[in-house]
Amino acid sequence: MRALAVEDDARIAADLTAALQAAGFVVQTCADGESAWFLGDTEDYDLIVLDLGLPKLDGLSVLKRWRAAGREMPVLVLTARGTWSERVEGIDAGADDYLPKPFRMEELVARARALVRRSAGRGGAVQAAGDLSLDANRMTVARRGVPVAVTALEYRLLAYLMLHRDRAVAPSELLEHLYGDNFSREANALEALVARLRRKLGPGIIGTRRGFGYFLEAGEVGA
Numbered sequence: 001m002r003a004l005a006v007e008d009d010a011r012i013a014a015d016l017t018a019a020l021q022a023a024g025f026v027v028q029t030c031a032d033g034e035s036a037w038f039l040g041d042t043e044d045y046d047l048i049v050l051d052l053g054l055p056k057l058d059g060l061s062v063l064k065r066w067r068a069a070g071r072e073m074p075v076l077v078l079t080a081r082g083t084w085s086e087r088v089e090g091i092d093a094g095a096d097d098y099l100p101k102p103f104r105m106e107e108l109v110a111r112a113r114a115l116v117r118r119s120a121g122r123g124g125a126v127q128a129a130g131d132l133s134l135d136a137n138r139m140t141v142a143r144r145g146v147p148v149a150v151t152a153l154e155y156r157l158l159a160y161l162m163l164h165r166d167r168a169v170a171p172s173e174l175l176e177h178l179y180g181d182n183f184s185r186e187a188n189a190l191e192a193l194v195a196r197l198r199r200k201l202g203p204g205i206i207g208t209r210r211g212f213g214y215f216l217e218a219g220e221v222g223a
């Protein structure tokens, strides 16, 4: 899962990054509205946390521009405490959720996870495809109810395939969402990761569709 944290307060930005990383996100940060607008307009994120009080361009304008341009990623807005009008404006501008400052990182992470799940049209914390299940709250994996030990990176790969289990995911898209940058990783790093996961999980879980990418076999009808 790839997240963008937009926050000009360096201390909060560092806390946000640490909390989201611990929750399994690859996190990119930026500290002003103009670069936020550019990043959200040109890059794909699974979640954006957006502070409204930002230099250069305020968060509300950033959000309105994204939505006007048809960018539909989930956005969680951070508002100043007690500003009821900011909350209403944020939601009107297309925010999916908001959190007034100061907030607890645990709450932010819980809401972030819920938003990502909701945006992919899946409800609960535990998701299953065939006999594979993922617990998003604990970041654990099980097959036929038996826990399988996976690394954070392996979990992220499975979670992304699970969210998009109605289709095959291209290696380039997976690389971007796993590592957060397009070109620094070779495709064979991904192949090695998939091979390791296949050994751990056994056959019949991660399929390859030639020319398209990887998919969860149990997630696809007729696959």
Ligand code: CA
Residues within 6 Å of the ligand: 007, 008, 009, 051, 052, 053, 054
């Ligand atoms: Ca601010």
